[in-house]
Amino acid sequence: GEDVEQSLFLSVREGDSSVINCTYTDSSSTYLYWYKQEPGAGLQLLTYIFSNMDMKQDQRLTVLLNKKDKHLSLRIADTQTGDSAIYFCAGITDSWGKLQFGAGTQVVVTP
Amino acid sequence: DVKVTQSSRYLVKRTGEKVFLECVQDMDHENMFWYRQDPGLGLRLIYFSYDVKMKEKGDIPEGYSVSREKKERFSLILESASTNQTSMYLCASSRDRESSPLHFGNGTRLTVT
DSSP: OOOEEEOSEEEEETTSOEEEEEEESOTTOSEEEEEEEOTTSOEEEEEEEETTOSEEEETTEEEEEETTTTEEEEEESSOOGGGOEEEEEEEEOSTTOOEEEOOOEEEEEEO | OOOEEESOSEEEEOTTOOEEEOEEESSOOSEEEEEEEETTTEEEEEEEESSTTOOEEOSOOTTEEEEEEETTEEEEEESSOOGGGOEEEEEEEESOTTTOOOEEOOOEEEEEO
């Protein structure tokens, strides 16, 4: 099965770029996902990357995947206060399609 | 847009009570999941279901059961609530097993006193 690890906290100044990192153990996942959780809410799918891609860009979001190192990152350009949230990376663990989540990275954006 | 609705945002129950958490999705999704979320532990899978009347144990099923009598509804049952089941409970659904993403409800924060 998949083990997914993330750093727990990131502080960033408004307008700077944020980079959230994730490492995983099982490389069989077809897709890798990033979810965002705002206070008091459920998880919202932010973006995802297919496992045969190295990079995916979606407006202010850039996902980088290094399969050799089993490393996934999410870059948020021009970080805004509305980006303050917990970010989870996740990968498929098995043929049933279950997702394994990291513990989440709390991102705090300061003015 | 997929909508996953959890019936309660906040619940307070006493130790030993039987607790029902309800979840409904409106997109005819095959799969439904119950997770609990605790600080520093992320999300842990309790139970999941790939079809009506079908259920599979997740990583932490002890103390819980589930029911899926209709495709759109997946219920989580705490047979006898205990204080260590105080947590945020998240329901999710997905279209199928083939790498389709999970869509989450807003969560139910359960406190057991």
